[in-house]
Amino acid sequence: MSELDEWLHQHLIKTKEAGLYRKLRTMNTAPRPNMLIDGKGQLVFSSNNYLGLANDQRLVTAAETILHEFGLGSSGSRLTTGNTDWHHKLEEKIACFKQTEGALLFSSGYLANVGVLSTLPEKDDVILSDRLNHASIIDGCRLSKAKTVVYNHIDMDDLEKKLTETASYKRRFIVSDGVFSMDGTIAPLDQIISLAKRYHSYTIVDDAHATGVLGKNGRGTSDYFGVRPDVVIGTLSKAIGTEGGFVAGSHVLINYLLNHARTFIFQTAMPPAICAASYVALEVIEESHEKRQQLFSNVKKIKTSLVEMGYLVKGDITPIIPVIIGDPNEAVLFAEKLQEKGIYAPAIRPPTVPEGESRIRLTVTSDHSTKDIDYLLECFQFIGKELNIK
Numbered sequence: 001m002s003e004l005d006e007w008l009h010q011h012l013i014k015t016k017e018a019g020l021y022r023k024l025r026t027m028n029t030a031p032r033p034n035m036l037i038d039g040k041g042q043l044v045f046s047s048n049n050y051l052g053l054a055n056d057q058r059l060v061t062a063a064e065t066i067l068h069e070f071g072l073g074s075s076g077s078r079l080t081t082g083n084t085d086w087h088h089k090l091e092e093k094i095a096c097f098k099q100t101e102g103a104l105l106f107s108s109g110y111l112a113n114v115g116v117l118s119t120l121p122e123k124d125d126v127i128l129s130d131r132l133n134h135a136s137i138i139d140g141c142r143l144s145k146a147k148t149v150v151y152n153h154i155d156m157d158d159l160e161k162k163l164t165e166t167a168s169y170k171r172r173f174i175v176s177d178g179v180f181s182m183d184g185t186i187a188p189l190d191q192i193i194s195l196a197k198r199y200h201s202y203t204i205v206d207d208a209h210a211t212g213v214l215g216k217n218g219r220g221t222s223d224y225f226g227v228r229p230d231v232v233i234g235t236l237s238k239a240i241g242t243e244g245g246f247v248a249g250s251h252v253l254i255n256y257l258l259n260h261a262r263t264f265i266f267q268t269a270m271p272p273a274i275c276a277a278s279y280v281a282l283e284v285i286e287e288s289h290e291k292r293q294q295l296f297s298n299v300k301k302i303k304t305s306l307v308e309m310g311y312l313v314k315g316d317i318t319p320i321i322p323v324i325i326g327d328p329n330e331a332v333l334f335a336e337k338l339q340e341k342g343i344y345a346p347a348i349r350p351p352t353v354p355e356g357e358s359r360i361r362l363t364v365t366s367d368h369s370t371k372d373i374d375y376l377l378e379c380f381q382f383i384g385k386e387l388n389i390k
C-alpha cells in the first residue's frame with residue numbers, strides 16, 4: 001500500500017468504527033417499486049421517482065428520438081458548443097411551469113444551488129440559512145464570500161431574531177429548502193417571504209422535492225403558498241424523472257447567472273436528449289392530476305396507519321415520511337429486518353439527523369400499489385413488535 005493509501009485506509013477504519021462507512025448497492029432493474037437490488041427482489045421505499053416518470057415510456061421515446069438526432073453528450077459548455085434548441089425549449093417550459101420570466105439549466109440541482117449561493121451574495125452580504133438545508137446549499141454558502149448565519153429549522157422567531165441581528169450587512173439573503181429532504185417538512189414560505197419583505201431581504205428556495213409534487217399542477221412550494229420568492233432552484237432528478245438542475249426567476253437574474261455563475265459557465269451542457277425527456281415530463285406533470293392524487297393518497301395511508309400503530313412519524317404531508325426509531329443501532333437493525341423481508345428503506349443516523357432521532361426514511365411514489373403499501377405496513381407492525389419499538 002502506498003503512503004497515501006495507508007493514510008486513507010486508516011481514515012476509513014475510523015469511519016467504520018464511527019458507524020459511518022458507506023457502500024454502494026447495485027440496481028439491476030429500471031427504477032420502479034419492485035426492483036432487483038444486488039440480485040435480490042426488493043420493494044423500494046427510498047426512491048425520489050415520486051411520479052414514476054423515470055421509467056415512463058413517453059419520456060423514453062422523447063429521449064430516444066432526440067438521441068438519434070443529436071447523439072449522446074453535448075460536447076461543450078452552453079457558452080461554447082453545447083447549446084441546442086432543446087436547452088432553450090426546456091428553459092422556456094420550466095419558466096412557464098414555474099411562472100417566472102426565465103430559467104437556466106445546470107447539470108444538477110447540486111450545481112444549481114452551489115452556483116446561486118456562490119454567485120449572488122457578495123462579501124458584505126449575509127446568508128440566513130435553515131439548519132436543515134441540503135448539503136448543496138451548505139456547500140454553496142461555504143464557497144460564498146458572504147457570511148452565513150444558520151437559523152433553527154422552520155423557526156420564524158429565530159429567523160426574525162437573526163434578521164434583526166444582521167441589519168448592518170449590505171444585503172440579506174434567506175435560503176430554504178421548500179420540502180426538507182430528511183424531515184419531510186414544508187418551509188412556511190408565506191411567512192419567510194413576509195419577513196423578507198419586512199426586513200428588505202431576498203429569498204432563495206430550493207424546490208427539489210416539491211417540484212412536480214406540491215401546489216397546483218405540481219408547480220412547487222411557491223404555488224402551494226401563492227407567493228413569489230426571488231430565486232427558485234430545482235432539480236429534474238426527482239419527480240421530473242430525469243437528470244439536471246435549474247434556476248427560475250427574472251430575466252435579469254437568469255442573465256446574471258449565465259454571465260457569472262461558475263457552475264454554469266464551466267460545466268458541459270446537459271445532453272439534448274435528456275432536455276427533450278424533461279420537456280415531455282413537464283407536459284405530463286401539467287396534465288396528469290391522477291398521479292399526484294395517487295401519490296398523496298399513498299402518503300396519507302402510510303402516515304395514518306403508522307401513527308395508529310404507535311410510531312412517531314415526522315413531517316408534513318409530503319412523499320418523505322421519516323419514522324423515528326431513536327437509537328442509531330436500532331434504526332440500522334430495523335432497516336436490516338425490513339430488507340430481510342424484501343423492503344428497501346434506509347436508516348438515517350447522526351450526523352445527518354440530530355442525536356436521538358435516528359429514523360427509517362420512507363419515500364413513497366404514485367406507482368406503489370395498495371398491495372405494496374399493505375405489505376410495508378404489515379412489516380412495520382411485525383418488526384415493531386419484535387424489536388419492542390413503538
Ligand code: PMP
Nearest residue numbers: 108109110134181208235237244
Ligand atoms: N436539493 C435537495 C433538497 C436535494 O434533496 C437534492 C438531492 N438529494 C439536491 C438539491 C440535489 O439535486 P441533484 O440530485 O439534482 O443534484
